[in-house]
Amino acid sequence: MNILPIIIAIPAIALVLIALLKERHSKLISTASTGIVLALSIALLALSIQAGKASFSQQYSYIGSLGIGLDLNVGIIQLILLLVSSAVLFAAAMSGNTEDEKHRLSSFLVVLFQLASVGLFSSANFFIFFIFWDVGVVALFFMINTLGSANRKIASINFLIYELFASALLLLAILLIYFYTPVNSFDLSYIAAHAGLIPANIQMIIFALLFVAFMINMPLFPTHFWLPDAHTEASTQGSMLLSGVLTKYGGYGMLLLFTMFPISAQFSKYVAVLAAASAFYAVFVLMRQTDVKRIIAYSTIVEMGIIMFGISAVNNYGIYGSAYAMLSHGLAVALMFLAVGVLKHVFGERDIRVLKGTVVNARSTTYIFLVGTLAMIGFPFSATFIADILIFLGAIQAFGVYGLIPLGAIAMLGAYLYFVINKSMLSTKEASSTVGATTMGHRLGYALLLLLIFAFGTMPFLLLNLIR
Amino acid sequence: MQYYLIPAYATIALTLAYVALSVLFAYTNSRRAAFVTATVLLVAIGVFAAIMASSPLEITIANTLHAYPFSMFFIMAFSLLAVLVNILSYRYSTDYTAFSMLFSFIFMGMFLVSSANNLFSIMLGLEIVSIPAAFTILHSGKRHIEAAVKFFILSAISVAVLTFALALIFPYDLQMGLTYLAPNFQISSGYIIALAIIFIIAALGFEMAAFPFNLWVPDVYEGSPSNITAMLAGMNKKIAFVALIEILFVIFINYATEFSPIIVLLSILTMFFGNIVALSQANVKRMFAYSSVSQAGYIMIGLAAATQFGLEASAFQIVAHALMIIGAFAVIGWMESLNIRSVSDYTGLHGRNQFAAGSLTVLMLSMAGIPPLMGFVGKFLLFSSAIDARLVALAVLGILNSFISIYYYARVINQMYTRKNSARIAAEPYAMAVALVAILFIFALGLYPQPLISLAHNAMVSLRS
Numbered sequence: 001m002n003i004l005p006i007i008i009a010i011p012a013i014a015l016v017l018i019a020l021l022k023e024r025h026s027k028l029i030s031t032a033s034t035g036i037v038l039a040l041s042i043a044l045l046a047l048s049i050q051a052g053k054a055s056f057s058q059q060y061s062y063i064g065s066l067g068i069g070l071d072l073n074v075g076i077i078q079l080i081l082l083l084v085s086s087a088v089l090f091a092a093a094m095s096g097n098t099e100d101e102k103h104r105l106s107s108f109l110v111v112l113f114q115l116a117s118v119g120l121f122s123s124a125n126f127f128i129f130f131i132f133w134d135v136g137v138v139a140l141f142f143m144i145n146t147l148g149s150a151n152r153k154i155a156s157i158n159f160l161i162y163e164l165f166a167s168a169l170l171l172l173a174i175l176l177i178y179f180y181t182p183v184n185s186f187d188l189s190y191i192a193a194h195a196g197l198i199p200a201n202i203q204m205i206i207f208a209l210l211f212v213a214f215m216i217n218m219p220l221f222p223t224h225f226w227l228p229d230a231h232t233e234a235s236t237q238g239s240m241l242l243s244g245v246l247t248k249y250g251g252y253g254m255l256l257l258f259t260m261f262p263i264s265a266q267f268s269k270y271v272a273v274l275a276a277a278s279a280f281y282a283v284f285v286l287m288r289q290t291d292v293k294r295i296i297a298y299s300t301i302v303e304m305g306i307i308m309f310g311i312s313a314v315n316n317y318g319i320y321g322s323a324y325a326m327l328s329h330g331l332a333v334a335l336m337f338l339a340v341g342v343l344k345h346v347f348g349e350r351d352i353r354v355l356k357g358t359v360v361n362a363r364s365t366t367y368i369f370l371v372g373t374l375a376m377i378g379f380p381f382s383a384t385f386i387a388d389i390l391i392f393l394g395a396i397q398a399f400g401v402y403g404l405i406p407l408g409a410i411a412m413l414g415a416y417l418y419f420v421i422n423k424s425m426l427s428t429k430e431a432s433s434t435v436g437a438t439t440m441g442h443r444l445g446y447a448l449l450l451l452l453i454f455a456f457g458t459m460p461f462l463l464l465n466l467i468r
Numbered sequence: 469m470q471y472y473l474i475p476a477y478a479t480i481a482l483t484l485a486y487v488a489l490s491v492l493f494a495y496t497n498s499r500r501a502a503f504v505t506a507t508v509l510l511v512a513i514g515v516f517a518a519i520m521a522s523s524p525l526e527i528t529i530a531n532t533l534h535a536y537p538f539s540m541f542f543i544m545a546f547s548l549l550a551v552l553v554n555i556l557s558y559r560y561s562t563d564y565t566a567f568s569m570l571f572s573f574i575f576m577g578m579f580l581v582s583s584a585n586n587l588f589s590i591m592l593g594l595e596i597v598s599i600p601a602a603f604t605i606l607h608s609g610k611r612h613i614e615a616a617v618k619f620f621i622l623s624a625i626s627v628a629v630l631t632f633a634l635a636l637i638f639p640y641d642l643q644m645g646l647t648y649l650a651p652n653f654q655i656s657s658g659y660i661i662a663l664a665i666i667f668i669i670a671a672l673g674f675e676m677a678a679f680p681f682n683l684w685v686p687d688v689y690e691g692s693p694s695n696i697t698a699m700l701a702g703m704n705k706k707i708a709f710v711a712l713i714e715i716l717f718v719i720f721i722n723y724a725t726e727f728s729p730i731i732v733l734l735s736i737l738t739m740f741f742g743n744i745v746a747l748s749q750a751n752v753k754r755m756f757a758y759s760s761v762s763q764a765g766y767i768m769i770g771l772a773a774a775t776q777f778g779l780e781a782s783a784f785q786i787v788a789h790a791l792m793i794i795g796a797f798a799v800i801g802w803m804e805s806l807n808i809r810s811v812s813d814y815t816g817l818h819g820r821n822q823f824a825a826g827s828l829t830v831l832m833l834s835m836a837g838i839p840p841l842m843g844f845v846g847k848f849l850l851f852s853s854a855i856d857a858r859l860v861a862l863a864v865l866g867i868l869n870s871f872i873s874i875y876y877y878a879r880v881i882n883q884m885y886t887r888k889n890s891a892r893i894a895a896e897p898y899a900m901a902v903a904l905v906a907i908l909f910i911f912a913l914g915l916y917p918q919p920l921i922s923l924a925h926n927a928m929v930s931l932r933s
Contacts, residue, residue, distance in 0.1 A: 063918050065925060066852075131839035138838055141878075146818075146885050153882055160878055168871040171851070172864060179855045 011115035030107035038086040073124030084330035088244035091445040113139040125186040126174040148233040155233035162226040166216040173209035192260040217250030221278035231297035236341025244334035271312040279305030279409035310391035313398035321390025328383030335449040336372035352424040357431035377414035383456035475516040476535035490572035514547035539583035541927035556695040559898035570600040598623035615691025626674035633667035675708035679737035689757035694801025702794040724774040731772040739765030739869040773857035783924040785846035795906025802899035816888030827903040832877040841914040
């Protein structure tokens with residue numbers, strides 16, 4: 001029996017159920033849907049470990065006359081991304097919509113985004129990749145637009161314009177690929193095998209279009225302007241999904257681009273410089289922020305810069321290190337956004353100048369934030385540690401000693417986050433007063449994410465042994 | 469008697485019955501009977517046409533009507549659209565029986581154009597479509613006189629130009645046939661053919677709302693009641709495309725390389741004009757009028773590609789956009805009856821009526837080309853066909869326009885989902901039914917477009933054989 005179609009069918013069924021059943025069941029259905037998919041992803045991992053390799057695929061006919069199939073394929077990279085996306089989605093669904101009581105709407109959008117994410121990460125051709133990409137973007141647009149905080153309207157429109165510009169470029173690129181491959185095809189493995197036969201100038205255009213499209217989504221320095229506002233204005237769930245899953249769409253796209261198109265090796269040096277610059281730029285901007293959510297939003301750009309840096313090394317260490325970093329960063333950043341959401345819920349405040357001594361009244365959340373910080377900057381026993389080692393090994397292999405430069409950005413990120421924690425959260429001279437309380441859902445979310453961060457940090461062989 | 473051709477005869481007989489009964493019911497002024505008859509007959513015509521459209525059979529009746537997959541494909545589509553417009557009109561028309569009679573004429577005209585076997589049928593059919601349409605606008609009350617007169621005058625000009633174009637080619641094609649003479653239709657003097665093509669594109673451009681001929685569109689769309697606007701945007705405009713496909717891709721097929729650049733140019737201008745002007749509209753109906761202009765530009769991409777694939781894509785998008793725009797005008801008409809007109813009036817619609825906001829959102833996302841909705845599949849096919857025909861620049865501009873359009877749709881969506889406390893809006897079964905049917909088709913054919921693509925493929929193969 002094949003698990004892949006079930007993984008996609010479950011959120012689709014859940015969507016219908018949420019729309020039809022009563023509102024009080026919504027949260028339960030979304031939790032069940034995301035939970036089952038996480039369990040199935042772990043089952044896929046277990047099956048892969050048993051078989052010694054990750055390789056699942058399934059074909060269905062879709063638009064026969066154009067040779068477009070509903071093809072699913074999961075290899076090691078896709079498995080990693082499925083794991084992180086379903087874990088983050090499960091945590092988001094469990095913690096619920098803290099800010100608002102619109103459970104039906106929030107659950108519907110979480111499950112719609114889940115459908116898009118599992119579909120995107122298991123798609124075997126660019127056509128359904130594109131479809132799921134847009135569905136995911138639209139789901140998060142509504143999430144920011146309807147469930148976010150005060151300035152959500154402008155932030156969401158900004159997000160939509162940037163993301164759909166990216167998807168317009170993506171559409172153009174995949175159409176060009178389709179008509180310039182020897183046998184018109186959207187199939188990823190076919191394109192990977194025949195990309196070299198596309199005329200060089202067309203390959204350049206395709207590379208440029210795809211690179212800019214994924215760069216906007218990831219995001220890297222000059223095209224990141226949608227990110228800080230979108231992450232800050234979104235609800236807690238929205239921020240978790242944006243940073244933990246949506247930015248991985250672009251990261252996954254970059255992995256595909258650099259592994260499929262031989263021409264990308266020509267640009268790897270320039271891309272590496274851009275990625276490093278993006279990480280340093282973001283960390284310098286981050287140091288001027290006082291809103292904790294905004295700080296974490298900028299930290300996403302730093303980390304995605306590091307991930308792009310790993311991809312641009314175009315060697316095994318870099319590629320798999322980046323995939324692993326997407327896993328670790330997704331988990332860590334979701335944990336931090338969840339913690340910040342709870343701090344806002346408990347203290348009604350996110351500004352580090354006002355938020356003082358949270359350790360007194362919200363002990364667990366404060367320590368979770370601390371652990372999240374450590375997990376994000378690559379403390380040993382966290383998954384990021386493994387990922388960073390791989391990425392920088394790859395970078396040294398490709399760029400020599402210059403490959404270590406971006407470590408500076410991570411160090412500065414860690415230093416500033418330590419400053420934030422020390423000055424604001426752990427300072428017990430004065431303590432902010434509480435207006436809310438942590439819920440069971442939040443604690444379960446923490447537990448799940450922490451467990452996975454620790455598991456993949458201590459047992460990297462689970463995934464890395466599957467690489468052949 | 470060939471039994472397998474019964475559906476073809478049935479569509480003709482039912483159309484005639486539809487016209488006759490509508491006239492009868494207009495005379496006796498029985499609203500409900502007229503409505504039920506129209507709905508039942510139109511559904512039956514649609515079903516019979518769908519049966520014929522999926523088989524390669526063809527027959528020419530009385531040397532005028534050609535029943536083949538191409539005609540049956542469009543008759544199928546138009547009868548479905550006519551059912552939707554009919555439901556809307558039953559609710560919103562001030563004098564429904566009179567509307568029903570005029571509408572049956574319009575449908576008959578569309579039937580004639582779709583199944584035309586010669587140029588005279590096309591011309592006659594277009595007249596039968598446009599003149600009753602002007603009367604339907606006029607009939608809806610004093611406010612609409614300006615719109616009716618504008619529409620009537622422009623239709624008259626369009627028919628005059630078309631007549632002139634046909635006169636130019638008449639000496640070379642005395643039978644005016646669409647089938648027999650096509651392959652060996654040759655004219656020695658090139659400029660006559662060029663003139664004829666330009667005049668035909670211009671004449672049909674009025675009704676298609678292609679760029680320089682589209683200045684009437686916003687005034688007429690805004691000035692007409694919404695059920696009529698739905699008809700104009702969803703049916704009248706589309707029949708002009710059908711006529712253009714029939715004329716250009718049968719008679720002038722050997723001149724495809726010559727007329728393709730003209731359509732490329734018109735397509736680009738139409739898309740940009742529609743989208744850029746729509747950006748600054750405050751009235752939602754007017755915004756949709758301009759968006760429908762830009763959609764005409766997208767449909768023309770397929771014609772510009774001038775390939776089998778391009779025509780299929782255009783046929784798909786013709787149906788897709790007709791469904792979307794009729795669904796959208798159903799909701800807009802419903803809102804209009806509550807005096808909700810401008811974008812700022814739509815603020816907080818989600819809190820007032822979830823169905824209205826939700827359905828309009830889905831329809832707008834589909835128009836913007838967001839997957840997995842039908843509008844996306846249509847645009848995807850169109851842009852693919854352009855790249856397939858090596859018109860990469862056209863595809864790029866099309867995608868760019870599709871991106872521009874996001875902005876004005878997102879503006880309305882944004883307003884609808886803003887929280888604002890106002891009175892709830894009561895359900896409106898007729899408008900909701902139309903929007904719901906449109907959305908069901910948009911979802912179904914967006915998720916699984918293959919059936920309609922195959923039908924469009926059959927249709928275009930039969931046209932070009």
